[in-house]
Amino acid sequence: MEYLQARPVLSQLEKDMKTSILALGFVSVVAGFPCAAVAKTPVLNVLTYDSFNEEWGAGPSVEKAFEASCSCDLKFVSGGSAATMVARVQMEGKSSDIDVVLGLDTNMTAAATASGLFAPHGQTWKNDLPVSFSDPYFVPYDWGWLAFVYNKNKLSDVPKTFEELAASDIKIVIEDPRSSAPGLGLLLWIKTIYGDKAKEIWTGLADNIVTVTPSWAGAYGMFTEGEVDMVLSYTTSPAYHLIAENDDTKAAAVFDEGHYMQIEVAGKLAATDQPELADQFLAFIGSDAFQSVITKNWAYPAVTPSVGLPEGFDRFRPAKSLILSATDAVAVRDGALAEWQAVLAK
Amino acid sequence: MASRSSQINYAMGAAIVAALVVVLTFGMAAVVWAEAGSFWPTATDWAAVRFTLLQAVLSAGLSCLLAVPVARALARRYFVGRGILITLMGAPFLLPVIVAVLGLVIVFGRAGIVSDVMALFGLPPLSIYGLHGVLLAHVFFNLPLVTRMLLMGWQAIPSERFRLSASLGMTEGAVYRHLELPMLRSVLPGAAAVVFTICLTSFVVALTLGGGPGATTVELAIYKALRFDYEPARAAALSLLQFAMGAGEVALGWAVLGSTGFGVGLGRKVEMRPPRGWRFWVDILVIFIAASFLLLPLSAIVLRGIAGLADLPLGMIVALVRSFAVALTSTVLTVVAALLLALAVARKAKGAKLFDAVATLPLAVSGLVLGTGLFLTVQPYVRPEALALPVTVLVNALLSLPYVYSLLLPEARALHVDYDRLARSLALVGVARLRWVTLPRLARPLGFGAGLAASLSMGDLGVITLFAGESGTTLPLYVHRLMGAYRMEAAAGAALVLVVFSFALFVLFDGMGRRVAT
Numbered sequence: 067m068e069y070l071q072a073r074p075v076l077s078q079l080e081k082d083m084k085t086s087i088l089a090l091g092f093v094s095v096v097a098g099f100p101c102a103a104v105a106k107t108p109v110l111n112v113l114t115y116d117s118f119n120e121e122w123g124a125g126p127s128v129e130k131a132f133e134a135s136c137s138c139d140l141k142f143v144s145g146g147s148a149a150t151m152v153a154r155v156q157m158e159g160k161s162s163d164i165d166v167v168l169g170l171d172t173n174m175t176a177a178a179t180a181s182g183l184f185a186p187h188g189q190t191w192k193n194d195l196p197v198s199f200s201d202p203y204f205v206p207y208d209w210g211w212l213a214f215v216y217n218k219n220k221l222s223d224v225p226k227t228f229e230e231l232a233a234s235d236i237k238i239v240i241e242d243p244r245s246s247a248p249g250l251g252l253l254l255w256i257k258t259i260y261g262d263k264a265k266e267i268w269t270g271l272a273d274n275i276v277t278v279t280p281s282w283a284g285a286y287g288m289f290t291e292g293e294v295d296m297v298l299s300y301t302t303s304p305a306y307h308l309i310a311e312n313d314d315t316k317a318a319a320v321f322d323e324g325h326y327m328q329i330e331v332a333g334k335l336a337a338t339d340q341p342e343l344a345d346q347f348l349a350f351i352g353s354d355a356f357q358s359v360i361t362k363n364w365a366y367p368a369v370t371p372s373v374g375l376p377e378g379f380d381r382f383r384p385a386k387s388l389i390l391s392a393t394d395a396v397a398v399r400d401g402a403l404a405e406w407q408a409v410l411a412k
Numbered sequence: 413m414a415s416r417s418s419q420i421n422y423a424m425g426a427a428i429v430a431a432l433v434v435v436l437t438f439g440m441a442a443v444v445w446a447e448a449g450s451f452w453p454t455a456t457d458w459a460a461v462r463f464t465l466l467q468a469v470l471s472a473g474l475s476c477l478l479a480v481p482v483a484r485a486l487a488r489r490y491f492v493g494r495g496i497l498i499t500l501m502g503a504p505f506l507l508p509v510i511v512a513v514l515g516l517v518i519v520f521g522r523a524g525i526v527s528d529v530m531a532l533f534g535l536p537p538l539s540i541y542g543l544h545g546v547l548l549a550h551v552f553f554n555l556p557l558v559t560r561m562l563l564m565g566w567q568a569i570p571s572e573r574f575r576l577s578a579s580l581g582m583t584e585g586a587v588y589r590h591l592e593l594p595m596l597r598s599v600l601p602g603a604a605a606v607v608f609t610i611c612l613t614s615f616v617v618a619l620t621l622g623g624g625p626g627a628t629t630v631e632l633a634i635y636k637a638l639r640f641d642y643e644p645a646r647a648a649a650l651s652l653l654q655f656a657m658g659a660g661e662v663a664l665g666w667a668v669l670g671s672t673g674f675g676v677g678l679g680r681k682v683e684m685r686p687p688r689g690w691r692f693w694v695d696i697l698v699i700f701i702a703a704s705f706l707l708l709p710l711s712a713i714v715l716r717g718i719a720g721l722a723d724l725p726l727g728m729i730v731a732l733v734r735s736f737a738v739a740l741t742s743t744v745l746t747v748v749a750a751l752l753l754a755l756a757v758a759r760k761a762k763g764a765k766l767f768d769a770v771a772t773l774p775l776a777v778s779g780l781v782l783g784t785g786l787f788l789t790v791q792p793y794v795r796p797e798a799l800a801l802p803v804t805v806l807v808n809a810l811l812s813l814p815y816v817y818s819l820l821l822p823e824a825r826a827l828h829v830d831y832d833r834l835a836r837s838l839a840l841v842g843v844a845r846l847r848w849v850t851l852p853r854l855a856r857p858l859g860f861g862a863g864l865a866a867s868l869s870m871g872d873l874g875v876i877t878l879f880a881g882e883s884g885t886t887l888p889l890y891v892h893r894l895m896g897a898y899r900m901e902a903a904a905g906a907a908l909v910l911v912v913f914s915f916a917l918f919v920l921f922d923g924m925g926r927r928v929a930t
Binding site: 143144154156159293 | 456521524635889
């Protein structure tokens with residue numbers, strides 16, 4: 067009897083085959099269409115990290131603003147997470163179609179410069195960073211202070227130093243410096259303040275650290291689920307909750323010893339086939355049109371826009387900014403990483 | 413009388429599939445290796461190897477050990493909602509990793525439901541961070557998979573054998589020794605190998621629930637080498653180490669693999685005599701514990717997701733359609749490839765051992781190395797974004813091949829032993845045999861396998877991150893982007909949509925298979 071039922075399977079399989087072939091055809095048409103349609107307007111390919119180009123993030127606004135003035139097509143190419151973008155550029159090599167890379171931070175620019183794949187930007191516009199910053203290859207577009215973010219209603223005894231944090235029984239989650247930009251930033255933050263004593267701080271923090279996540283998103287998700295008291299993020303994170311969710315319960319702990327900065331930069335590739343357009347984009351980064359929408363990235367604009375800063379951006383301002391130069395960051399990184407790994411792997 | 417042209421050359425088909433698999437696995441590792449110099453693993457790499465092996469062996473052992481009582485209870489008890497429960501149990505496997513981890517944290521975390529209940533009794537909160545947390549998560553993902561594989565094993569024992577044992581007055585112990593143990597010996601090695609190799613490439617779960625860099629797996633070391641330091645030679649060397657571990661497990665599986673030799677039955681429903689008395693209550697308890705362990709985190713994810721549904725941006729629909737197209741296409745590829753390989757191996761065609769090894773190969777291959785190899789291969793000629801979806805289809809098909817294959821193989825073997833002579837004596841060959849014997853008899857594993865492949869492919873993120881441009885976003889990548897931009901609620905909503913649709917695909921295919929088989 068059961069043999070008679072073979073037909074439905076086959077006809078269903080046939081149907082599936084047909085839909086799949088149709089789907090494949092549809093997919094290739096969709097994928098191929100944009101290339102065909104814009105063959106005449108010049109295309110500027112900008113490599114950036116995933117979350118920058120999220121639908122309601124800064125990406126689409128930047129694209130719209132730039133395309134209004136350049137008579138070109140700005141295309142964002144997703145380069146994974148911020149920490150992986152230098153490797154991506156190296157993988158692309160000289161045959162790359164990428165013109166501009168947006169989203170490296172200063173802890174990674176030395177490796178990027180050393181690859182020889184970037185060209186000097188030649189921009190002269192001034193930035194408003196709290197520390198003096200200029201690099202022949204990279205222009206800053208936004209920046210932030212790393213900070214531990216907490217819920218005001220749940221945590222009252224907020225530490226003011228790493229030592230206080232280490233001595234407390236506050237539970238925190240941090241990102242892995244081997245796969246995440248803020249994770250690497252924390253490593254350098256502690257190293258900058260404590261130098262040779264950094265190992266002791268990590269030893270003290272070990273019982274506070276609930277776990278280490280590969281990505282910022284994983285850590286922040288654990289925090290919003292209430293699994294930890296504090297999460298390594300940015301001083302501007304509470305502003306997101308305030309503005310987008312009308313939630314005033316989140317705050318950033320301000321440390322007396324100062325806060326490590328993450329300066330996000332953009333640079334142009336030497337092998338670009340659109341050098342003028344790339345220069346035009348790097349100049350556009352310094353303009354009010356760019357700087358007034360970049361706050362959608364939940365970081366401080368590199369040049370304060372005429373509209374000022376959004377609500378909540380001024381709430382948690384550390385008195386002292388810390389940052390290592392690109393070359394120092396590279397020199398310190400491997401040793402600090404080995405130290406971190408040795409302490410926390412126990 | 414069948415003409416020669418209606419014969420199907422399974423060995424030839426299998427050889428083509430095998431060649432493709434080898435090119436995609438070893439070939440891509442070679443491409444990555446060729447990028448730069450040589451490399452010898454360091455002390456931290458060996459520590460990663462040790463931890464990887466430890467957690468993978470324990471995860472596989474635990475998942476298999478726990479699945480036996482669960483599958484046995486489900487095989488011999490019938491109750492309202494049994495079918496739904498069995499189907500729902502497939503769901504943990506389909507969750508995007510980062511979402512599943514949060515689901516587990518909501519239930520078992522420090523501030524989780526279990527800790528809350530324990531606090532009522534004055535107990536300290538549960539800590540799931542450490543090796544035990546990694547094992548908890550891996551059992552959560554893999555227990556349902558092994559249970560389903562075993563359940564099929566029980567269902568594949570001809571009911572005539574159970575009747576015979578009953579008329580011979582065999583005790584439960586004797587039935588176990590003569591019928592169930594041989595079945596377990598033929599199914600468990602394959603199941604253990606699958607779980608072991610899945611856990612071999614675990615990285616987000618292992619690190620997040622492992623509680624720190626002590627829980628570094630080889631896959632994480634590969635990630636660091638490729639995406640952080642860009643040391644391709646190191647990544648390729650590490651991926652070879654990882655591959656060696658997988659190959660070792662496959663070889664071990666061969667050594668202990670038993671053949672059931674049950675002979676042919678009439679294909680009736682399983683008729684196990686369910687024992688009464690205390691054993692009834694044990695079975696009920698086992699099913700209850702397993703169901704709550706698997707369904708609680710799932711419910712947590714569903715509840716969080718519903719709250720986020722209102723927040724979803726429209727772009728999600730496009731991503732969903734794209735994911736559907738990718739899933740369906742790669743499912744067709746996987747099922748055809750797995751069927752060719754399984755039939756060739758079952759018929760002991762020339763090179764059967766080789767085909768068998770090749771079919772399991774993709775499990776041990778690092779998705780990271782595969783993606784990077786493909787990227788390096790195509791990038792000089794085509795913009796990677798233009799190939800985002802075809803590459804995703806191909807890689808998803810490759811990565812789900814071992815699952816479908818290992819589901820098909822035991823039944824394809826039984827089918828060959830039981831029906832080959834009959835079919836040949838009836839001169840039933842080629843397409844006719846495929847249509848009247850092979851496909852109907854294999855409908856159950858084919859349906860389950862296709863369901864698994866489709867939903868895995870919906871949820872997979874592996875290579876798309878390297879290839880995605882502006883227009884190539886699939887739903888899992890979409891979820892990640894939302895999370896990366898603070899939008900945790902919307903991400904939970906999008907994850908729910910993803911889970912519901914992967915699950916729907918799974919149910920559709922699995923149900924089709926089960927309907928045809930009964």
